[in-house]
Amino acid sequence: MNKAITDGLVFMPAAFEFGLDQWSSGDGTPGSDTYDNAPNAAFVPSDQDFGGCIEMLKTEFDVQKLRYMGQTPLLPGCYLRITARIKAIAGNLPSIRIAGWAAGTNGAHIDGLVEVGPSVTLQSYGNIVEVSAIVGTGTRNGVDMAWGSDAIYGHFGLDLTGPAGGVVRIDDLIIEDISSAFLRDMFDVVDIRDYGAIGDGLTDAALALEAADAAANGRVVLVPAGTYFLDRNVTIDSRIRFEGRVVMPTNRRLSLRKNFDLPTYIEAFKDEQIALEKALQALMNSVDHESLDMGGRRVQIDRPVDVQAAVENRDAYEIRRVLRNGQIEASASSNWDTIVVSSSASYAIQNPTTLSNVANVANIEVGSLIEGNGVGREVYVSDRNISAGTLTLSKPLYGASSSQTYSFKRFKYLIDFIGFERSSRFVLDSLELQCSGRCSGVMLAKGGSIFEIINCTINKPMDRGITSTGTACQGMIIDGCQFLSNETSVRVQDRTTIGLNANANDVKIRNSRVMKFKHFAVLGGTGNLIVGNHWFQGDDEPNGLGIGGMIFTTPNVKTAITGNYIDNNFIEWTNEHDATPEYAAQFSFGGMTVTGNIFTCNDVTKDFNFFVVKPYGAGHFIHGLNLSCNVFKSLNGNITRVEKVDDSFAELNYLRMRNVVIEANTFNSVDEQTQNPVSLKHQQNSDQRSWTIPFAPYLPFGGRARWCEGIVADGPIISGSNNQVFATPYADLNQGSNNDQIRLTWPQACRGNVMITARVDNPQ
Known part of the structure; x- marks a missing residue:
């Protein structure tokens, strides 16, 4: 081993001809005399x-120093020999020894070390004497x-000791580097x-590898150059080093207990994708390690990592396991091409998550996105029965015909868990999934819970960042992640990529940043916590269109959206994953809190x-919405309102609205500032028995003045005869052509000012 060759380190000090300002009469540290x-x-x-x-x-009476001011590196396992040749010219004959000054972290001196070598006394003038010493990290002969x-x-050089007055040349x-002498x-x-x-790639070397491991007794097992075939499961308890290559069947496992990290597996298999798959296989068949560390490696793969196929012996796995610390990058390959199939099928709302009589059902892969008339966003094939000709859907269809043609798109993912019937508690930690516009990010298993993606980056997915086709998204946690779009230069309305979707409940999305997708998330479950994120979807088009960033497809959503930065997109709340979207006896739109955003x-x-x-569908209403303490701001032009009902399919039933709170918001460049309840001051200047008070600009969702919370006279109410009126008016609600006015009726014609509070809803 020679670090000057292998690592390019410089050990040799500068020659004296390059200046004596590089040579110190002190310890060689910065600022010492030269x-x-x-x-x-x-x-x-x-x-x-x-x-x-x-x-x-030699002018010093005890020790006169000569130290190189450059920093000579000393690495673990590295041994250096310092050699000097010297001769006496005149005067007293000194003694010579190699010496140094040891530096630790931040350049601090390390006390207590031996910093001098053997001493040699010069015996005569003109004779060349050589002195040397070895410095290293270990205490060795x-x-x-x-x-x-x-x-x-260290700062290395030599010492002149003995009497002063001698003249020497050095x-x-x-x-x-002489580390090889100690190897x-x-x-x-x-x-x-x-x-x-035998490293011929054919002879089974499994028993030999196990025997070497048993004999190692703390030493390193060496797999030398060659190709070694392993035809059985092998577990190595010793440290191991691979110079050669290992090959083994898919159903055989290699477990490296002392070197369980991806770089070692790459050294073993000499193929990054196979190494990753084999390491995952070992991770999910071992009780010794809970995580696989990629060691910061960038791994290039040309096909999806099918985790279940790699593990092979399991179709369910529900023990916590972690893949961390690296980058997985898609290289150019046709293996990433989306598979598109068109097929006719039958649909009945009595079986809302089933397509039957599916033509060419064997050609439609589980995990395919379904598109067609009456199909909501992010509906996937979660299972199939080829013999029965049926497909199981992740969500119902809101308006499909009894028989029609659908398109099925099977995207390809860097990491694909769809082969597992259930996978729970798997964690992706500190990874970058570099999709490079060639593939999607992560496909979850059919079922399971508590999938975690923390401190990860999903960069430029071709179609999707994270996809759930079943219920493995139950309790999914996404924390501290970045989703970076492949469509940053595309107009909002022309984009097709989606950050993630979920079908099940209790999803937590926190502290993440999402850039320029069509939608950030399509969430079909309840109990979501959306906290501290920043998602933005704008484009460079003047007077550009807005599109939904966070899409909720369950009406009674039981969700909190708190402390987010929502930029050039909107929250969209639908019931598109309902086979019978008209209101019947179920909960309608409610259970949403949007605060502090x-x-x-x-x-x-x-x-x-x-x-x-x-x-x-018709008949729905809002019964439980808190939209409070938010800041709404429009730049480069005003917007009319912050909220609306999209009645493309149906209107809301405004007569059933209840428990809607919209207050304490800040509006900038918004023409009509929504509140509920709304408190207004009405000034009646003419004597009238009926006072009509409009609330239209303020009531949310174009709603009606359904409730009057209070009426307070602001000063005296004066009759036509200039007498004070002490009677109380009664209120008629839902007045005007749009039902957005309240009429106050007094016992007699009068004038004055009142403070009146109205609501769009029944608060009870």
Whole structure:
């Protein structure tokens, strides 16, 4: 081993001819005195023995130092020999020894170490004497200065000791790496060839590998150059080093208990994708390790990592396991091509998650996205029965015909769990999934719970970031992640990519950043917590269209959206995953809290809104919405309102609205500022028995003035005869053509001011 060759390290100090300002009369540390222009030292350019050298007069009575001011690195396992050649010229004859100054972290001196080598006394003038010493990290035979693992570098040179008054000449110092002299002691290995392994790629080397492991006794098992075939499951308890390559069938496992990390598996299999699959296979068949560390490696793959196929012996796995710390990148390959199938099928609302009489059902893969008339967003094939000709759907269809043609798109994913019937508690931690516009990110299993993606980046997915086709998204946690779109230059309305979807309940999305997808998330379950995220979807088009960023497809959603930055998109609330979307006796739209968020839009059309309710069937209403303490801001032009009902399919039933709270919001560049309840001051200047008070600009969702919470006179109410009126008026609600007015009726014609509070809903 020679670190100067293998790692490109520089050990040799500068020659004296390059200046004595690099040589210190102290310890060699920054700021110490040098021999540059010193009265007791000079550079001699043409000594008959040395060529260029330094001539020194010993002026110190005890120790006179010569130290190189450069930092000579000292790595663990590295041993350096420092050599100097010297001759006496005149005066007293000194003694010579190699010496150094040991530096630790931040350049601090390490006390208590031996910092000098053996001393040699000069015996005569003109004779060349060579002195040397070995410095290293370990205490080994032949090592003069053992500095341990805390030493980072040293300042090396020599000491002149003995009486003052002598003149010497010193040749350029030599520092060389001699670690190879110690390798045998440092890296004792057990070679599997000594136990019968033949690296021909055909002979089974499994028993030889196990025998070497049993004999290692703390030494390293060496797999030397060659190809070694393993035809059984092998577990290695010792440390192991691979110079050669291992090959083994898909159903055979290699478990490396002391070296369980992806870089070691890559060294073993010499193929990054196979190594990743084999390491995952070992991870999910072992009780020794809960996580697979990729070691910061970037792994390029040309096909999806089918996790269940790699594990092979399990169709369900519900023990916590973690894949962490690396990058997986899709390289160019036709293996990423989306499979598209068109097929006719029958649908009946009595079996809302089944397609029957499916033509070419065998050609439709589980995990395919379904598109067609009456199909909501993010509906997938979660299972199939080829013999019965049926497909199981992740969600019902809101308006499909009894028989029609559908399109099925099977996207390809970097990491695909769909082969598992159930997978729970799997964690992706600190990974970058570099989709490169060629594939999607992660496909979850058919079922399971508590899938976690933390501190990850999903970069440029071709179609989807994270897809759930079943219920494995139950309790899914997404925390501290980035979703970076492949469509940043595409207009909002032309985009097709979606960050993620979920079908089940209790999804937590926190502290994540999502950039320029068609939709950030399509959530079909309840109990969601959306906290502290920033998702933005704008484009460069003037007066651009807005589109839903966070889509909820369950009406009674039981969800909190808190402390997010929602930029150039809106929250959309639908019931598109309902086979009978008309209201019957179920819960209608309710259970949503939207508080403390920042809503921003920039250069959008005036009819852009930040919160949109879109019923897919008639009769629905809102019964439980808190939209409070948010900031709404429009840049480069006003918008009319922050909220609306999208009545493309149906209107809301405004007569059944209840428990709607919209208050304490901040509006910037919004023409009509929504509130509920709404408190107004009405000034009646003429004597009238009936006062009509409009609330239209303020009541949310174009709603009706259904409730009057209070009426307070602001000053005296004066009759036509200028007498005070002490009677109380009664209120008629739902007045006007749009039912957005309240009429107050007094016992007599009068004038004055009142404070009146109205609501769009029944608060009870």
